[in-house]
Amino acid sequence: MVKVKSLADLKKIKSELQSKLDLREKSEHPEKIVQVKVAMATCGIASGAKQVMDFMIEEFEKRGIDAVVTQTGCMGYCYAEPTIEVTVPGKEPIVFGYVNIQKADTIIEKYVKNGELVDGIIPVNYETIEKQ
Amino acid sequence: MHLLVCGGTGCRASESDAILENLQSTLAENNLDGEVQVVKTGCFGFCEKGPIVKVMPDNTFYTQVKPEDAKEIVAEHVIKGRKVNRLLYLDPENKEHVADSKHMGFYKKQIRIALRNCGFINPENIDEYISRDGYEALAKCITNMKPQEVIDEIKASGLRGRGGAGFPTGLKWEIASKNAADQKYVVCNADEGDPGAFMDRSVLEGDPHSVIEAMAICGYCMGATKGLVYIRAEYPLAIERLKIAIDQSREYGLLGEDILGTGFAFDLELRYGAGAFVCGEETALIHSMEGLRGEPTVKPPFPAEKGYLGKPSNVNNVETFANIPVIINKGAKWFASLGTEKSKGTKVFALAGKINNVGLIEVPMGTTLREIIFEIGGGIKDGKKFKAVQTGGPSGGCLTEKHLDTPIDYDNLIASGSMMGSGGMIVMDEDDCMVSIAKYYLDFTVEESCGKCTPCRVGNKRLYEILDKITQGNGTMEDIDKLRNLSNVIRDTSLCGLGQTSPNPVLSTLDNFYDEYLAHIKDHKCPAGQCKALMQYVINQEACVGCTACARVCPVNAISGERKKPHTIDTAICIKCGACYEKCKFDAIFIN
Ligand SMILES: Cc1cc2nc3c(=O)[nH]c(=O)nc-3n(C[C@H](O)[C@H](O)[C@H](O)COP(=O)(O)O)c2cc1C
Ligand code: SF4
Ligand code: FES
Numbered sequence: 001m002v003k004v005k006s007l008a009d010l011k012k013i014k015s016e017l018q019s020k021l022d023l024r025e026k027s028e029h030p031e032k033i034v035q036v037k038v039a040m041a042t043c044g045i046a047s048g049a050k051q052v053m054d055f056m057i058e059e060f061e062k063r064g065i066d067a068v069v070t071q072t073g074c075m076g077y078c079y080a081e082p083t084i085e086v087t088v089p090g091k092e093p094i095v096f097g098y099v100n101i102q103k104a105d106t107i108i109e110k111y112v113k114n115g116e117l118v119d120g121i122i123p124v125n126y127e128t129i130e131k132q
Numbered sequence: 133m134h135l136l137v138c139g140g141t142g143c144r145a146s147e148s149d150a151i152l153e154n155l156q157s158t159l160a161e162n163n164l165d166g167e168v169q170v171v172k173t174g175c176f177g178f179c180e181k182g183p184i185v186k187v188m189p190d191n192t193f194y195t196q197v198k199p200e201d202a203k204e205i206v207a208e209h210v211i212k213g214r215k216v217n218r219l220l221y222l223d224p225e226n227k228e229h230v231a232d233s234k235h236m237g238f239y240k241k242q243i244r245i246a247l248r249n250c251g252f253i254n255p256e257n258i259d260e261y262i263s264r265d266g267y268e269a270l271a272k273c274i275t276n277m278k279p280q281e282v283i284d285e286i287k288a289s290g291l292r293g294r295g296g297a298g299f300p301t302g303l304k305w306e307i308a309s310k311n312a313a314d315q316k317y318v319v320c321n322a323d324e325g326d327p328g329a330f331m332d333r334s335v336l337e338g339d340p341h342s343v344i345e346a347m348a349i350c351g352y353c354m355g356a357t358k359g360l361v362y363i364r365a366e367y368p369l370a371i372e373r374l375k376i377a378i379d380q381s382r383e384y385g386l387l388g389e390d391i392l393g394t395g396f397a398f399d400l401e402l403r404y405g406a407g408a409f410v411c412g413e414e415t416a417l418i419h420s421m422e423g424l425r426g427e428p429t430v431k432p433p434f435p436a437e438k439g440y441l442g443k444p445s446n447v448n449n450v451e452t453f454a455n456i457p458v459i460i461n462k463g464a465k466w467f468a469s470l471g472t473e474k475s476k477g478t479k480v481f482a483l484a485g486k487i488n489n490v491g492l493i494e495v496p497m498g499t500t501l502r503e504i505i506f507e508i509g510g511g512i513k514d515g516k517k518f519k520a521v522q523t524g525g526p527s528g529g530c531l532t533e534k535h536l537d538t539p540i541d542y543d544n545l546i547a548s549g550s551m552m553g554s555g556g557m558i559v560m561d562e563d564d565c566m567v568s569i570a571k572y573y574l575d576f577t578v579e580e581s582c583g584k585c586t587p588c589r590v591g592n593k594r595l596y597e598i599l600d601k602i603t604q605g606n607g608t609m610e611d612i613d614k615l616r617n618l619s620n621v622i623r624d625t626s627l628c629g630l631g632q633t634s635p636n637p638v639l640s641t642l643d644n645f646y647d648e649y650l651a652h653i654k655d656h657k658c659p660a661g662q663c664k665a666l667m668q669y670v671i672n673q674e675a676c677v678g679c680t681a682c683a684r685v686c687p688v689n690a691i692s693g694e695r696k697k698p699h700t701i702d703t704a705i706c707i708k709c710g711a712c713y714e715k716c717k718f719d720a721i722f723i724n
Contacts, residue, residue: 003385005393007271010262017263039251041337042330042369073338075251078491080174085251097174117134122174123186125508126242126494128252129458 034060034067034112035087041074048100049082055101056084059108067112077122088112095122133168133210134188140175141488143183145515147199151183154202159210168210175489175510181221191232194219241503243470245478246294246331246454247494250338255373258380261341267386269460270345270352274394279309279353286353286456288464290476295321295412295449296527296553297629298475298542304446308436309354311444316356318347319440319447321417322363322370325409326525327576329556331480332450334492336363336370339454340377344400346456348387351398354446359400362417364407374402409526409580413628414447416582427582428628449554451480471497475541479552485521485559486513498539501531505559516561520644524553526573526580527633529640530566549640551633565662566645567652571599573637581630588631591622595638603663607653615642661723664708668724673698675720682712682721 004010038044038053053069060067077083080097086107087093096107097120110116137143137152152170159165176184181195185205192215194205201219208214220229244250253260261267273282287302308316320343324332336343347359363371378400381387389397403421405411411426418440420426439445455477459467468476475497481504484490488510495504501521505511512518520530529550531538538544542552560569574596583589595618598611619635626632642649651657658666671682671691676698683691683699690706693699701712701721713721 003383004267005385007268007275007392010267010271010392013259014262014265014268017259037251037254041250041334042367045369070254071256072253073250073255074247074334074492076247076492076494077174077489079489116169117136117171117188119139119172120174121136121171123136123176125177126244128244129248129462 033089034065035093036067036069037072037085038069039073039075039077039081039083039085040071043074043078044081044083047081049084052082052084052099052101052104055104056108059105063108065108065112076126080120080122083122086111088115091115095124096120097122135168135170135205135210136173136186136188137170138174138176138182138184139172140179140182140510141513141515142175142179142511146183148183148197150199151185151197151202154199155185155206158203158206162206162211164206164210177489177508177510179488179511180506185219193221193230193232195221241499241508242493242495243478244494245458245467246335246342246451246480247338247492248458249342250334250492253339255338255340256376258341258377258384261339265457265461266341267345267381269457270348270386271392272460273349274352274396275392279355280306282349282353282460283309285464286459289459289467290464290471290474291452291455291459291467292475292542293449294451294455294479294554296524296551298552301448301452304436304448305350305353307434308356308444308446311437313444315358315441315443316354317440317443317445318350318354318356318359319414319418319421319435319445320347320359320361320450320453321412321414321447322361322367322450323405323409323412323417324364324367324450324554325407325412325580326527326554326556328482328484328522328558329525329554330482331492331555333367333370334482335450335454335480336367337373340370340374341381342457343450343453344374344377344381344387346453347400348391348398349456349460350446350448350453352396354444356446357397357399359398360403360421360440361400362403362405362411362421365404366407371402371404378402408582409576410582410628410630413630416628417447418445425582427584428630430627451555472539472541472544474543479540479555481555481557483509483557483559485557486516486561486564487511487559488513497541500537500539502536504540504557505536509559512559512561516563518559519562519564520560520566520569522550522558522560522569522637523556524551524633524636525556526576527551527629527636528553529636530560530569530644532644549643550636563660563662565603565658565660566641566648567599567603567658568660568662570637570641571596571603574599574634577630577634581634585625585627585631587622588626588634591618592631592634594618595622595635599638602649602652603658604665605652605656605663607649609653611653612642612649667708668703669701669706669708669710669713669721670724671699671701672720672722673700675718677718677720679717681715681717685711685715687711 057069082099083097085093085095110118155170183197185194185197283306291301292298410416411420413428416426416428435445478494480494520532535548577592581588678696690702
């Protein structure tokens, strides 16, 4: 692991990371890479987020869909756990609530494959500081 | 095209299911069901103006839609592409129709600073933190700013401690920086012991690096090379994520010796608490870390003078720290532009209890309870009536209907007889008995008092006993005076914040729900129907058809009667389990 030795170093790493993330999005099959974030704080895990995450990783693989599934912290919608955020390239991220394995399956089949929205979308109701 | 119909509790109560069906059938009639999809969503958080229908991709936001409006939406919007003006949201300020939810005031109510990365980044990957400006604030401080300049920036931001007391953070750092010593400590208070609170846990689970970065900045300001995070052992996931984060920062050289080649050194260690509420009090916390009993001691000396191992120490709450990097990156001025005159920035609240959207929210200081509970929180569960909201945990009080429009900040909450506390908000509805609520908090305090001071150890126990007596229907009017007097004594003569604030739940329910106390004492009734000792199950002789279902389900055989003739309950035997009440198909059993 390279050490970060100065502010310039840090900035360099940051821009490399950002371009890498960009690259990930705009790679060879830009239309295919789907990003899924699973809210994995205590509330999510307690309601089964781990199983959902494992399921999605396996199923994307099995169904031949290029996807990155990562974990993240609490999105704040604890009442609707497990929650996941799905970003299909070229579209706004969408948060789904009450995602069990069955629901995850529907999301992959309908939303990810065909772009059809499915029940259980949670509208985002906050502002991020970037927009300020 | 998509039509999103709210399927949240609030909108369903006002027939959003029928809207959904009507939309679907109207689309089918026009052969549009293949192209236009109708989708049921979760709560938009705008239940006050529900039912909500949103049209995508043009983001049109219809409010207060009725089932019969479905035809018009399809005919006008879907087929002709014209918005149905009368269903658009009317801006309360300039009385104009707002078509797009992005421009509605409501959706600007939450702003995420402390939670900026929660739910965005993978907390176990430092790179994701760095790609969102992570460690830039630290780098800026140690390479370009003098410690005093950083302190001045924090002071100018107006940030106050989020752990409860609201002490100005910049000032605290300044005091700690001025006390010279060979070793100093930065301490993060992650004890979070209030019932219903989970803000700090979520920050540590979702964005551990922001706390680490802030602690290093604090170390730079006060001249400390060591940081300690005091975290309760009941938070295993937060502990694991913190450990991973600390390791990653060390690998990158963002913790350790000679950070970014500046010669500044800082490292972190974790200390585990056993989950005692009193150990969240800073002096008790320090003693607990020293391996002593977790009991508070008199202040002064404050930790800034004599803290961990007798050295100057700065204790801050998790959320306080999480705000620091943003203040450095975006500037004190920006931060101070949010909030009220004396309380700047935002506050994270954990919404719990009888509310539709249980969860974590972050709003600017000065947001009203009404906005939090009815708009963001989606209102009360099952369409019941709002009764009170408890803030500040066992140290706080209940706020009621009349406080709904008070802008929330440190000072207003205290003036209303409660306090900010760490940010737990427990919402209560008409079914909650306020005497029982006060009793619940006292039960907690009695359990958690460290026992050092007599008023707190014995006095709270007596408060609990009196409250219990009242809920049993044996209270007298004298008991009310006793509650008040004893509360004042405990408040004035306890050593630490736990004892000093423990009577608050009693005093505030006495102030706001005096009638309910009276009903228990004088009429032997619990208006909310919660106090079992005061309830009686009775069978309405007219409505009872003698089906015997109740008699069969009663576990203690308290119900008798002949088949096809009205039954009766022997109240002397009845244990008030409610089984018969649930079973009766004829609504013949009622609670007296
Ligand atoms: C009984 C009691 C419990 C407390 N529990 C906590 C706690 O769980 N977390 C916390 O940050 N502060 C807690 N505090 C407040 C701390 O004593 C201290 O004021 C705080 O950690 C300072 O940090 P701040 O200035 O960032 O708020 C508690 C205080 C008392 C009296
Ligand atoms: S007030 Fe209560 S908790 Fe605080 S030191 Fe005294 S006995 Fe212990
Ligand atoms: S239930 Fe529809 S907006 Fe809340």
